[in-house]
Structures are given as C-alpha cells and as structure tokens.
Amino acid sequence: MRYSQLVEADATDIAVFYGGRFQPMHSGHFQVYMDLVRKFGSDNVFIATTVSKTATSDKDPFTFDEKKMIANKMFNIPANKVVNTQPYKPDVSLTGKNPANTAIVLVFSEKDAGRLKTGGYLRMFKDETLVTGDEAGYIYTVPVKDDGRSATTFRNAMRMELDVNEKQKVFKDFFGAFNPEVFDFVMDKLNGDQ
Numbered sequence: 001m002r003y004s005q006l007v008e009a010d011a012t013d014i015a016v017f018y019g020g021r022f023q024p025m026h027s028g029h030f031q032v033y034m035d036l037v038r039k040f041g042s043d044n045v046f047i048a049t050t051v052s053k054t055a056t057s058d059k060d061p062f063t064f065d066e067k068k069m070i071a072n073k074m075f076n077i078p079a080n081k082v083v084n085t086q087p088y089k090p091d092v093s094l095t096g097k098n099p100a101n102t103a104i105v106l107v108f109s110e111k112d113a114g115r116l117k118t119g120g121y122l123r124m125f126k127d128e129t130l131v132t133g134d135e136a137g138y139i140y141t142v143p144v145k146d147d148g149r150s151a152t153t154f155r156n157a158m159r160m161e162l163d164v165n166e167k168q169k170v171f172k173d174f175f176g177a178f179n180p181e182v183f184d185f186v187m188d189k190l191n192g193d194q
Contacts, residue, residue, distance in 0.1 A: 009132045010130070011103035011131055014102060015044060015092050015102050015103070017087060017107060019047075019048040019108060020048075021060065022049045023062055023067070024151060027145075027149065027175055032142050035142065047077065049083075059152070061190060070182060092133055099133055099134065100134075103131065104138065106140070108141060109142055110144060118139060122137050125139060157170045158186060159190050167183075
C-alpha cells in the first residue's frame with residue numbers, strides 16, 4: 001500500500017461537474033445532465049462552464065450568464081446548478097459544498113475524455129469509496145447523446161439566410177422545444193441588427 005493511500009481522507013459528499021463550452025447547451029447535453037442526475041442525485045450535479053479569455057464571438061457568442069439563462073429557460077436546469085468555473089479544474093466552493101469533505105467527479109463525453117490523463121491526481125471513477133478533491137479527482141465518461149448534435153452547426157444554421165419558419169424548426173430540433181423569448185434572444189445575439 002502506498003503512503004498516499006494511508007493518508008487520503010474519505011469524502012462524505014460529492015460534486016459532479018459536467019463540463020463544456022455549452023455555446024449553447026442542446027438537447028443532447030440535457031440528456032446527459034439528466035442521466036447524471038439519476039445516477040448521482042440532483043443536489044450533486046453541476047454544469048461547469050466559463051468563457052475563455054481567448055473566446056471569439058463566432059465560436060463563443062454567449063456569455064456565462066446567457067448560457068445559464070438558456071439552460072434554465074430551455075431545460076429548467078436551476079440557475080444555481082450552472083457554475084462559472086473551469087471544467088477541468090472546478091471550484092467546489094462555488095457549489096455551496098465544503099471542499100474539505102467533497103469528492104470531485106469530472107464528466108466528459110467519450111470524445112472529450114481522452115484529453116485528460118489518469119495517474120497521479122486524476123483517476124477513473126468507480127462506484128467505490130471516494131477521496132476528497134484535495135487528494136484526487138475522478139473522471140466519469142458518458143456517451144455522446146442525440147446523434148452527436150453540434151452547437152457549431154446550430155449557430156451556423158441560425159446565421160444562415162433562411163426564412164424564420166426554417167430557423168424555428170432548427171431551433172426546435174436543437175433544443176427539443178420552442179421558446180419564442182429564447183429564440184428571439186438567440187437570433188439577436190447571433191445576427192446582430194440584421
């Protein structure tokens with residue numbers, strides 16, 4: 001047994017961070033979120049997102065607050081479950097949980113999980129006793145949902161010269177529902193005064 005295994009503190013709480021750019025969140029992301037809620041409980045699952053300092057209006061048009069608003073209005077995700085933190089190194093204290101007794105689980109799709117290397121701090125998640133986030137973090141991979149739907153494809157379609165009815169169909173397909181307030185907001189944000 002390694003020395004680090006002897007001194008690691010068992011966690012009594014858990015914070016599960018589903019990380020991504022979410023520009024914007026779509027129905028596939030929401031399906032993953034709900035799968036996580038079913039597995040870990042609604043009190044423990046958080047959307048971890050931020051806007052990079054190198055963000056461009058083309059690839060990252062939505063601010064953190066706008067992404068949170070879209071997630072709330074389109075998918076009824078509580079605003080306090082969308083946290084302005086780095087997906088790869090989230091700040092547990094922003095969740096209202098105590099970092100001293102909370103395990104950290106980082107959730108990534110199968111296509112993105114390969115960016116993280118296990119060994120040392122990061123470990124693969126297993127249903128076992130977890131240690132606190134100051135000792136280790138866990139990677140939990142999830143399948144890509146909704147046929148690999150892409151926010152980039154959505155943004156491009158909403159910027160195209162399509163009639164409003166076609167754009168409403170794209171919107172409904174992307175989100176799984178239609179909300180006129182969010183539709184108008186997205187249109188204004190992606191198309192300016194056009």
